[in-house]
Amino acid sequence: MTGDGGPLFCGIELGARIERVETELIATASAATQARLGEAAGFxxxxxxxxxxxxxDDSPLNKVAGLGFAGVPDTDEFEELERQFAARKSAVQVELANLADPVIGELLTERGYRLVNFENVLGLALDGTPEVIEPDGVRVRPSADSEFDVWLDIAVEGFAHPDAEGVPSHEEFPRDILDRAMRDITAASGVQRYVAVHEGQVAGSASLRISQGVAQLTGAATLPAHRRHGIQSALLSTRLGIAAAAGCDIAVITTQPGSKSQQNAQRRGFSLLYTRAILVKG
Structure with a gap:
């Protein structure tokens, strides 16, 4: 992995590390949901x-992630997971990186999976001290436990209203499901919470997860009344600084292709690392 002031290159080894971190996030958050509802609720x-x-039901955590970097699943494994999803009347959604073993894509197609969308993974090498952006009247700080519900309301609102630009998402989630999923993600997966305060009011929220030297930027949102004051830039630069100080060598963010989020990330120096194909079997 090298940036050298230019676009960051992502080989298979780096892609595998990022996908392992994503797998950790999904596994720990799913386990938190099972602990909340009882093991019979999920798997x-x-x-x-x-x-x-x-x-x-209807959770954004219902997916197959991280395949393609540690061998090819056999037929029995595919059949078992498909039975498990079918028993819960849920489609199977696979997020497959284009750096993964191509044999898996072929096997999924043979089993009747359909390509429905893509998502992009972008990265920024953290090989120095990122510039901290502090617009006038904006302060970013860790979110206190006492204001968790405020942080969550802003985060869920941002997730529920994605970019209007670029390729539209194929997914929509009920707000109460998003609320519970976000609670489970932050409770169990080591997610750090931050808020941006503008003119004395909490105006934005963001999150960060660190694992295996990878800083996952797991979401950021700004309340409409406080937009165009540099809050997103402040939230991003603060998290990058924290990740670099923690020893991370790369920060990653996931966006819809051609979205405003992707444009903003690339303006900040992020490079497109790879794309995940979203394949679904009903």
């Missing part, structure tokens, strides 16, 4: 280095 099956997760 998390390891499969070829990845994870097949069902948390609860």
């Amino acid at each position: 998390a099956l390891p499969i070829a280095g990845g994870i097949a997760s069902f948390a609860e």
